[in-house]
Amino acid sequence: MSLIGTLARMEAVEAGRAQPLATVRHRHLSERPLVLVPLTTSGEAGAPLGALVGTDPEEPRLLVVPQPRDRDLRFAFLAELADEILPYVDSYAEVVEAAERSETDPETGKKVKVEVELCADAPQLVVPSRAGVEYVRLLGRSMRFRRTAEQDPETPFPAPPRVPLLGRWLTHFGERARVPGSSLLVAATDLLNRHWATGQSSLEDQHLGALLAWIAPDDGESGAEAALRAELGRDAQGQLVCPPAGPATDPAFDNRLLAPAIERYDRARQALGAAEDGGAAEDGLAELTRAEREIRRLVLSQLRPTWYAVWQALDLLRELPEGARVADRWTRDRWSFTGQRDRIAAGEPPQPRRDDAVTAASKLAAREQAQGQLEAQEALDDPLVMAGRRLAGEAFVAEVTEVTMAWTESKRPAPRPLLTVRTDDRPHLGEGVKAYRSLDGKPQSAEFVRHEPDGALVLRLLDKMGRSKDPAEGTVPEKGERIAWTLFEHDQRMGAKLPDPEETPWTHGGPPRTDALELPDAVTPEDIL
The missing domain is CATH 2.40.10.170 (Thrombin, subunit H)
Structure with missing residues (x-):
């Protein structure tokens, strides 16, 4: 942490309110971001429980998995998620503009300018916290290798048609989130922490409710008091007033409310399956519907506070003017989005589970360059950030x-x-x-x-x-x-040029194999009830 950041935290403790770390906004915010608030089952990181998703803060779509251990219900959830995210992504893929890009002429080996298509804008996914970013990557990893009935009629347990495509896009967003300065997939807590310093620890700053309590506390209340209430405050039923910002749930919610509701749902399903006449089947269906409605109500009660907190965070960030060099970084995101669109349209296979040596080294070098460039650009855009570099003698x-x-x-x-x-x-x-x-x-x-x-x-x-x-x-x-x-360069230099993947030396794995195709995930015991 810089000296300016340490000083700002000390002032936040004394003033009882978060202190600014920047005078401009250093990240791009879309005019129409897609907010995703996920929720998972405790103990099973890959088992979704529900999500709120949408571009309108007043009209989110609620997706719920009444029984997270049921593979069919999980696939139905992923299909509904694809129905929400893919049209949003496609709406940006259709509007393009002409742009120039340098390419190597295969005959002369010289760099030449060629005119290509560049998407005029790109989608932006916003999740509550850093854990949500990792969950998006996990979803992409679990979905992009799934086979559909159209791809392989004989595959066991085929996925819904658009699920693998959503997995490829979520994987791309997750990988892009690792590039410093990228804004395709962002966490609300990271955005706020970049622009404000609180009087609590960095770990506590990952709680969106506590973070907002420091930045915008109620009148007459200090940030520390408001944050403590956001973290520990409970209602008459013993439930948190401000639930965790996903994807984890509160143990008290799991044990007292969710587990009994899922048990009632399971009993209703069993009773419906065992019904022998029409009257019993109608009663069983009515009970099953009531049980599912109760689970939806409970999941919504956990998601709604975080949903509004994310939009509150975006409103706070929009009050800051955008930094002068933010548009340049967003242009690189647009190039990245356009490249992924073109790869999917060309029918290329999904991203591999593990990168080859050259690709991994290229990604690492690009991220190091992006980090240096981001730090330089933020200092040039913001006198408060520059003050920190001046104090450091840089x-x-x-x-x-x-x-x-x-x-x-x-x-x-x-x-x-x-x-x-x-x-x-x-x-x-x-x-x-x-x-x-x-x-x-x-x-x-x-x-x-x-x-x-x-x-x-x-x-x-x-x-x-x-x-x-x-x-x-x-x-x-x-x-x-x-x-x-x-005393630091404004434009970071690229390192030595890496060899082509086909020329990778044997000490680094050799050329990538063409006979080792990526296969779909094997069926595991968790896939069968």
Whole structure:
């Protein structure tokens, strides 16, 4: 945690209210996000109990599995979930715009510009907490290899038609959530924690109700008191007033309410199956309907508070202006979404269970580059974030006191002006260390030369001044100008180029096998009641 973050937490404890960590919003928020609040059965991470899903805060769709151990009911839940999510995803896949992309010419080996389609926008899934992000990845993992009756008429226990497709999309969203700065799949708690600091621990910050209690407490109540009530407050029946933000449930809810309701449902199903005449069958069906309605009511009581909390979090975030470089990161999300759309349309197989060595190394390198780029862009967009980097000695704000023109000693002299600057910051500067400033959105680099006896710093500009002997207008700072300099690069460099998968050395697994096709998941005892 940065010094600014630690200071903000201390101020939050003293003030009894969350303190801002940013002056702008560093993540993209869609105008029409899809909110998903999942709920799972205790002890069975992959057994869904229910979900609230939708794009309208006033009209969510409730999906419930009355008996989570029943494979058919789980498949019906996944089919209903696909009916909600896939049309939402498809609505973004149809609207495209022309864009240019660099590709390698197979004949010349040179980079050329080609015109391709880019989706004009992309879907955004919002879940309550980080555990919800992992649950989305788990759902995708469990669904994308399922076989349908159309794909394989002889497959045992075929999945509903669109379930494997939903699994592929959820897997893509889950993988994209691991890329720093991506906004295709986001957790409400992570969004709030990035922009506000509370007076509680990072673990407690994963409780959405407690987090919102610190950010927007009731009048006359401190954040600590409101958070304690959100975490531990119970009603007359002993149930939490603010249930967990999914996908886990409260043990008191499971033991006192849910388990008896599911037991009544099971007894009603057994009675209906054992009915021998029409009258008994009607009575059994009525009892089964009542039992299912009770389970739906109970699940809704656990999901509704979290549903409204997610939308409250989004409303709080929309009050912050969007950072200048957020759109660039969202464009990369749009490219990612477009690529997945094209892979599915081309009939490519689902994502493998395990990446080969080259793919895994490429993903890791891309995520490291994205992390460095995100940290740099947030500092450039937000003076409060930049203050943290200044305190760490990684940036400084200085006033130009003198500009001395100089040139390189070569046949074709290039401008290398010397800037004398004064700053109250304490940057970690040494001989030859480079500093960077933003010039019309692009980084201009300078080299530290020396410390003056009076404490001033001397920097030498190195680039972005044009090709002529005299610097282009506006490229050299003027006397009296205050400039923010960073000791970190604004654009992260890619590492060494990795070999093609077909050229992977044997020490790293060798080329990917073409004869080892991904097979559907084997039938396990949990699939059969």
